[in-house]
Amino acid sequence: MYQALLTRRYLFSKIMPLLAAVAVALCCAMVLIVWSVMGGFLAMLIGSGRTLTGDVAVTWPTAGFAYYDELIERLEADPMIEAAAPMIETFGVIALPSGRTETVIVRGVEGATYARVTDFERTLYWVPMERPMPKDREGEDWRLRSHEAWDMHREHGLALAEPGDDGVPRPAVVPGIAVAEANIRRAWGGFVPGAAVVTGPDGSTRFLDRAFFNDEVTLYVAPQDDQGRVRDMVARVFPVANEFQSGLYEIDRRVVLAELGAIQAMLGMNEGRRLREPSVFDPFAIEEDPETGAEAIRPPAEFVRDPARVTTVLIRGVGDGRDPRPLAQRVREIYRGFAADHAGMVPPEGEGLGTILIQTWEDQNRTLIEAVKKETALVLILFSIISFTAVFLVLAIFWAMVSEKTRDIGILRSIGASRAGVAWLWLRYGAAIGLIGTLLGMGIAFAVILNINEIHDLIGAVGALFGMNTVIWDPSVYYFARIPTEIVPWKVAVVFTGGLLSSVVGALIPAIRAAWMHPVRALGFE
Amino acid sequence: MSILRVEHLSKTYRLRREPVPVLRDLALSVERGEWLAVLGSSGSGKSTLLHLLGGLDRPDKTNDHGMPPIIEFEQRRLDGLSQAALDRYRSRDVGFVFQFYHLVPELTVLENVLLGPMIRRGRFAYAAHRKEARDRASGLLEAVGLSHRLGHRPAELSGGERQRVAIARALINEPKLLLADEPTGNLDRATGQKILDAVAGLRAQHELTMVMVTHDPVLASRADRVVTLEAGRLREPEPAA
Numbered sequence: 010m011y012q013a014l015l016t017r018r019y020l021f022s023k024i025m026p027l028l029a030a031v032a033v034a035l036c037c038a039m040v041l042i043v044w045s046v047m048g049g050f051l052a053m054l055i056g057s058g059r060t061l062t063g064d065v066a067v068t069w070p071t072a073g074f075a076y077y078d079e080l081i082e083r084l085e086a087d088p089m090i091e092a093a094a095p096m097i098e099t100f101g102v103i104a105l106p107s108g109r110t111e112t113v114i115v116r117g118v119e120g121a122t123y124a125r126v127t128d129f130e131r132t133l134y135w136v137p138m139e140r141p142m143p144k145d146r147e148g149e150d151w152r153l154r155s156h157e158a159w160d161m162h163r164e165h166g167l168a169l170a171e172p173g174d175d176g177v178p179r180p181a182v183v184p185g186i187a188v189a190e191a192n193i194r195r196a197w198g199g200f201v202p203g204a205a206v207v208t209g210p211d212g213s214t215r216f217l218d219r220a221f222f223n224d225e226v227t228l229y230v231a232p233q234d235d236q237g238r239v240r241d242m243v244a245r246v247f248p249v250a251n252e253f254q255s256g257l258y259e260i261d262r263r264v265v266l267a268e269l270g271a272i273q274a275m276l277g278m279n280e281g282r283r284l285r286e287p288s289v290f291d292p293f294a295i296e297e298d299p300e301t302g303a304e305a306i307r308p309p310a311e312f313v314r315d316p317a318r319v320t321t322v323l324i325r326g327v328g329d330g331r332d333p334r335p336l337a338q339r340v341r342e343i344y345r346g347f348a349a350d351h352a353g354m355v356p357p358e359g360e361g362l363g364t365i366l367i368q369t370w371e372d373q374n375r376t377l378i379e380a381v382k383k384e385t386a387l388v389l390i391l392f393s394i395i396s397f398t399a400v401f402l403v404l405a406i407f408w409a410m411v412s413e414k415t416r417d418i419g420i421l422r423s424i425g426a427s428r429a430g431v432a433w434l435w436l437r438y439g440a441a442i443g444l445i446g447t448l449l450g451m452g453i454a455f456a457v458i459l460n461i462n463e464i465h466d467l468i469g470a471v472g473a474l475f476g477m478n479t480v481i482w483d484p485s486v487y488y489f490a491r492i493p494t495e496i497v498p499w500k501v502a503v504v505f506t507g508g509l510l511s512s513v514v515g516a517l518i519p520a521i522r523a524a525w526m527h528p529v530r531a532l533g534f535e
Numbered sequence: 536m537s538i539l540r541v542e543h544l545s546k547t548y549r550l551r552r553e554p555v556p557v558l559r560d561l562a563l564s565v566e567r568g569e570w571l572a573v574l575g576s577s578g579s580g581k582s583t584l585l586h587l588l589g590g591l592d593r594p595d596k597t598n599d600h601g602m603p604p605i606i607e608f609e610q611r612r613l614d615g616l617s618q619a620a621l622d623r624y625r626s627r628d629v630g631f632v633f634q635f636y637h638l639v640p641e642l643t644v645l646e647n648v649l650l651g652p653m654i655r656r657g658r659f660a661y662a663a664h665r666k667e668a669r670d671r672a673s674g675l676l677e678a679v680g681l682s683h684r685l686g687h688r689p690a691e692l693s694g695g696e697r698q699r700v701a702i703a704r705a706l707i708n709e710p711k712l713l714l715a716d717e718p719t720g721n722l723d724r725a726t727g728q729k730i731l732d733a734v735a736g737l738r739a740q741h742e743l744t745m746v747m748v749t750h751d752p753v754l755a756s757r758a759d760r761v762v763t764l765e766a767g768r769l770r771e772p773e774p775a776a
Contacts, residue, residue: 010661011653018641420637423591424704425626425654427619528591532637 011426012434015417016441019410026442029399029406029512033446034453036396037508041454043392044500046461047385049493054381057257059370061116061264063094063126063323064333065340066373068366071233073097073278073318074355080322080347081122089339091327094122095319097272102242103265104227105189108209113188113265115230117272117319120169126325129167129266132253134186134200135222136163144197151201162222166251169268180268181250182226185261191221192252196466198491222249228267232276243275256491273317280317333369341367396511399446403515407439411519418523419531432524439516440509447508451501458494465492538609538711538744539565539588543602545595545767546583557583559767560598565744570735572758573748579764581748585714588746589629590621608712626655630705630743632734634717636697638689644700645685648672651707668707675703678740679733695726699733706737713738715747719754731757 020026067080077095084093097117104110124130137156141148152159165171170178186192186200193203202221226249229242247267254261273279295304326336344365345358356365371378411418418431457464544561547554557580565571575581586592587606590613594604606613613624625631638647652668653661661668676682679699689697698718705713718734719727731754738745747758755761763770 010656010658011650013658014642014646014653015639022641416637417639420639421650421654422622423589423625423631423633423637424651425622425624425708427622430654529586532591532633 011421012430012437015434016438019414019438020441020445023410023413025406026410026438027445029403029515030442030446030449032399032402033443033508033512034449036399036511037447037450037504038453038457040389040392040396040507041451041501041504042457042461043388044385044504045454045458045494045496046492047381047388048497048500049495051378051381051385052495053256053493054374054378055371057255057260060128060132060255060257061253061260062370062373063325065324065326065337065367065369067322067324067340067344068098068320068368069356070320070366071099073320074365075316075318076347076351076355077317077319077322080344083343083347084322084324084340087339087343089326089336091325092122092125093322093324094119094126095269096123096321096323097269097276097278097319098321099230099272099276101231101265102229103184103188104229105191106221106224106226107189107191111188112263113184114263115228115265115267115272117267117269118169119269120167123266123323124167126323129253130163132255133163133166133183134252134254135159135166136251142197142199145195145199146197149195149197149201150199152199162251166253169250169266171248171250179248180271182228182247182268183251183253183266184226184249185264186252186254187258187262188252188265189221189226222251224249228265228275230272230275232278234277245271245275247271269319273319278318281315333371337367337369337372393507396507399508400511400515403439403442403512404518407435407516407519408522410438411435411523414523415526415531418526419528419533422526422528423532428524431526432520435516435520435523436513439513439520442516443509443512446512447505450508451505454504455496458496461492461494536567537564538567538569539563539746540605540607541588542605543598543600544584544587544604544606545598546580546587546592547595556767558587558594560600560602561767561769563762563769565746567744568742569760570738570745570747570758572755572761573746573764573769574750574752574755574761575748575764576750580767581750581764582716584764585631585716585746585748588712589631589714590616590624591631626651627708628711630708630710630713632698632701632705632713632715632718634720636689636694636701636721638697638700638704640689643686643688644676644681644692645669645672647689647700648676648704648707651704655708672703672707675706675737676700678737679703694722695730698722698730702730702734702737706741706743709741711744713743713745715745717749718747719751720749727754 081093081095084090095118097115099115099117101113101115102110103113118129120129136152137159138150138152141150141153165181166183168178169181169183171181173179191203192200194200225246227244227246229244231239231242233239253266270279297304324336324340326333341358344367348355348358348365357363358365358367421431421434541561541563544558544563545556546558547556549555561584563584573581573584583592587594594606594614597603604614608624608628613621616624639650642650649668649672652664652672656664656668673682673685676685676699679702681696681699681703684692684696689700692700698721702718713734715734719730722730734745735757737743745758747755748764749755752761
């Protein structure tokens with residue numbers, strides 16, 4: 010009981026213990042902020058992958074595989090699977106209205122099915138907005154006005170098609186918002202169409218009187234023949250129906266979505282008929298030459314249906330926040346049955362070379378994700394070691410406090426306080442310092458985490474005033490345009506407990522010292 | 536009947552490995568309800584004797600003749616008690632009053648007095664008897680004339696007032712034995728007399744046995760009996776002729 014009274018009184022009678030609390034606070038805040046940012050980065054990395062690729066992908070690159078519509082039908086019949094969509098992914102070159110060309114990743118998709126498997130619709134940028142973005146105080150955002158026009162762009166973007174001059178829908182593209190670099194990023198975080206002036210190769214300039222999303226691009230892809238050899242590039246002009254923003258800079262910079270049928274046609278992966286030698290040789294199949302009448306054994310060629318192919322089928326599982334690994338296992342089982350029914354015509358299921366790839370987003374980016382996880386763990390260990398200095402700081406301060414309160418210890422012992430009681434007084438005091446410091450640290454951490462992007466912008470603005478480039482989080486380097494964070498309750502609990510424990514551990518040796526003080530010497534202490 | 540009995544009591548300190556004997560083969564008996572004054576000059580071992588009687592320190596294991604010490608309180612041997620048992624003894628049976636008051640500066644007058652019951656009873660028992668403890672503390676402080684200073688800190692009190700708080704603290708747990716170490720040593724004579732008056736009044740009221748150490752013969756003369764400590768040994772005064 011007396012420990013509680015003295016702890017309360019000691020807490021605010023001296024400034025030194027409060028400095029210990031500040032040290033604990035700063036260490037807790039530092040660890041929690043770092044853990045939050047790195048955890049947020051990892052979570053956003055994993056989440057963003059799903060934004061445009063769903064939960065699981067069945068992939069046979071380049072050549073693609075056939076009968077995908079049947080596979081999709083089988084997949085969607087399973088209760089674990091919400092939707093599946095076909096996709097072709099290939100490399101290409103895009104020629105932009107500015108005259109620049111860029112290498113891109115072309116993804117041919119069916120807009121409607123793709124939107125069921127991914128967050129495609131949510132990523133479309135040029136859509137009507139009812140309310141401005143939080144920092145767009147001037148209402149600069151074009152999307153706040155002319156909602157009918159933006160509705161039209163949204164419909165075209167979803168369909169990946171735009172009506173031509175004759176009213177017939179033409180296949181269109183939806184590039185990432187950073188592909189053309191035709192938009193200007195504003196301080197409020199959004200884009201406005203820009204780059205109105207372009208410079209030609211002869212140095213002349215001309216004015217682009219159309220926004221990129223109202224313009225056209227030329228897309229080049231490289232089809233392959235039956236032997237896997239790359240043929241000449243095939244080019245096609247596409248209108249730009251819209252642009253997408255996934256939040257993942259590398260995706261927004263490199264990916265162009267196009268209408269599936271058009272890409273299949275360009276790559277020669279659409280359904281067609283071709284001449285094929287019969288698979289079984291019949292030696293008694295005598296053919297008579299119609300001109301000469303001569304008989305010869307010549308196996309007749311036959312026209313066969315060459316089914317359409319895609320390189321990938323994307324799958325979305327039922328429910329949100331789910332672990333995709335059970336889903337991947339189920340997809341593997343379904344594909345096994347599909348491959349058995351189309352043996353020799355589709356890649357087999359199995360492990361190793363020559364078998365279909367069935368992967369989650371994490372599988373596809375395992376190297377990057379594991380690297381981020383290891384970096385997170387390493388940084389946390391290092392920061393925790395640094396935070397250990399708080400233990401020694403508390404120890405030093407409490408050692409000094411015990412010296413200062415030596416006479417008090419003698420008084421308590423003289424009126425019957427036990428050694429354990431005196432030790433508990435100092436441990437309790439350490440815990441109180443730890444509690445104050447940890448709570449303060451949590452407050453600082455939350456304040457920073459919840460406003461980290463604003464703080465980052467402020468640092469950049471202040472640096473710019475002095476002519477310095479203090480942009481710490483460059484979207485082109487760090488994948489995301491905004492600093493990601495996450496607040497996870499168990500992580501908060503771990504940091505809270507660690508902060509509290511570090512203070513108690515720091516107070517332990519001084520507490521033992523206080524408990525073992527000779528009461529007579531303590532009373533006589535000057 | 537003696538409440539306190541001491542025999543073969545010795546205490547030696549070590550200063551830079553050199554033994555410094557302070558008490559030598561001391562024997563003492565104090566009757567229940569008696570006020571004993573121990574007179575001695577500075578450095579004679581008066582405080583050491585009090586610390587040993589109060590269980591704040593332990594005597595030498597044997598005296599010069601190899602005899603183990605005996606410290607008996609109400610027929611209970613204190614010399615072999617564990618530390619925890621000595622803590623309980625100080626909490627329940629003994630009250631200390633020191634020369635330099637030894638009040639906790641961060642606590643108020645009332646809280647300083649309440650430290651005793653808090654330590655003695657523990658958290659839950661104290662909480663159950665909180666009002667009773669506060670009433671008793673207030674009563675003691677009123678008895679020493681400090682009822683108007685309950686919320687003040689020691690720094691806001693005079694020397695005499697602080698000593699009166701210390702006296703109230705020493706008596707809060709209704710001890711049987713009061714050990715006073717130069718209780719007026721830091722006060723002027725007039726204040727010191729008032730303090731002793733307060734102590735004497737409370738002693739009578741609570742039927743206390745008191746051992747007071749002092750270097751002042753005038754103060755010592757107020758006690759029932761005076762013994763002198765010289766060169767580590769007790770000497771009873773010569774009876775008057």
